[in-house]
Amino acid sequence: MPAEESGWGGSRLERDLELTDADFSRIRQLIYQRAGIVLAEHKREMVYSRLAKRMRHHGLTRFADYLARLERQPEAREWEAFTNALTTNLTAFFREAxxxxxxxxxxxxxxxxxxxxxxxxxxxxxxxxxxxxxMETLGSRATQAEVVATDIDTEALARARAGIYPLEQVCKLDESRTKRFFQRGKGAHRGFARIRPEVAAMIDFQPLNLLAPQWPVSGPFDAIFCRNTMIYFDKTTQKRILERFAPLLKPDGLLFAGHSESFSYITDAFRLRGQTVYVRTPGR
Known part of the structure; x- marks a missing residue:
């Protein structure tokens, strides 16, 4: 039976929007310029599915028209939506425990x-x-501690500030933590849990692009977490960001990297301490 008659269609993905090779190349260039993200060739389907929502929102059918609109308006809010759409947000509580x-x-x-x-x-x-x-480590002194939390994705930041998560995600933590740090939702919020106010009060959420010439943060920090992010940048961008991290750390400060990231051969500003944790190189 022909594929069309079987009701499943052919093997080629049917699309209602036009994404040419030139469009995909231009998208890769624009997101690299804006956010330093290197999109591989095999990300084409991901790009199509994520940006298609923005295209339909604007009533457009050609990616070329969407990109032209962006480039005509370098300060338009749509750039934020474009960047948010192409940002990957894979995370979990106590990931890389x-x-x-x-x-x-x-x-x-x-x-x-x-x-x-x-x-x-x-x-x-x-x-x-x-x-x-x-909070577990410092006890009452934790009220004086500060966590600065930044991200380029403004939609992700809004969800972070809300601090509301599906209960099945929260219940993966041990019971003592769920009771101490979360409030279980009721009524319309049934099935969700919210971070307790005393935990949320420790965190300052801010939008930040690691490629920006100025960062709205100032050191010194006891530690910087930048995990599973550098993998989206090329080596030149990685080196530039790492060398900007170094002076923001205290002399004995720690830099935490992701499990698949290695900075040892990118810059001499840091040396490996072990288990994807780095310290500043003495004398730097």
Whole structure:
């Protein structure tokens, strides 16, 4: 039976919008210029599905028209939506769990104010995990600690500020943490849990593009978390960002990287301490 008659269609994906090779190339160039993100060739379907929503929102059928509109208006709000659409937000509470005991050991004996920067906070699970760790480690002193949480994706930041998560996601944590750090939703919020106000109060969420010439953050920090973000940048961009991180850390500050990231051969500003944790190179 021909594919069309079977009701399943052919093997080629049917599309109602036109994405040419030139359009895809231009999208890759624009997101690299705006956010430093390197889109691989195999991301074409992802690009189509994510930007198609913006196209339909504007009543457009050709990607070329959408891109032309963007380029005519370099300060338009649509650039924010374009960047948000092409940003990946894969995260979880206490992801790469071995980092959090290391953080606890690092700040446990501090008597001055503890400050942590989460440089790719996504939808909030990572900075909230950091805040929970500080509360468990510092006790009453945690009220003086600060977590600066930044991300380029403004939609993800809005979800992070709200601090509301599906209950099945929260219940993956141990029971003592769910009781201490979350409020279970009722009525219309049934099936969800919200971060308790005392945890949320520790975190300052801000939009930040790591490629921007000026960052709205200032050191010194006891630690910087920038995990599973550098993989989207080329080596030149990675080097530039890492060398801007270094002076924002305290002399003994820690830089936490993702499990698939290695900075040892990118810059001599940092040296590996172990388990994807880096320290500033002495004398730098």
């Amino acid at each position: 071995h980092h959090f005991p290391l953080l606890a050991d690092h700040v446990g004996s501090r008597r001055d104010k503890v400050r942590i920067w989460c440089a790719a906070s996504s939808t909030g699970e990572e900075p909230y995990s950091i805040a929970m760790t500080l």
